[in-house]
Amino acid sequence: MAIRHANNCSNCENLVENSFCSKHKVMVSARYTCDQFNMKVEFKNERNCTNCAKHDTSSCAHPQKAAPGMLCASWAPQAIS
16 A cells, blocks of 8 residues: 555645635635645654643553653544534
């Protein structure tokens, strides 16, 4: 199975603050994609304890070691509404 980045708005350089597409001048989400998609030059690995859904809960795999900046294999994304 090949692993690749999705051609969606979350990976597009036209996405700016507050989920706004600077190319089409509309609000978008990660579910959108278009023919003017431009891949971001770089991706940031911002996964760490401070943005993990398991942090400070009973499901944290390493509660004694969890700290800002730490990354582990049990990281889970926080829900975005």
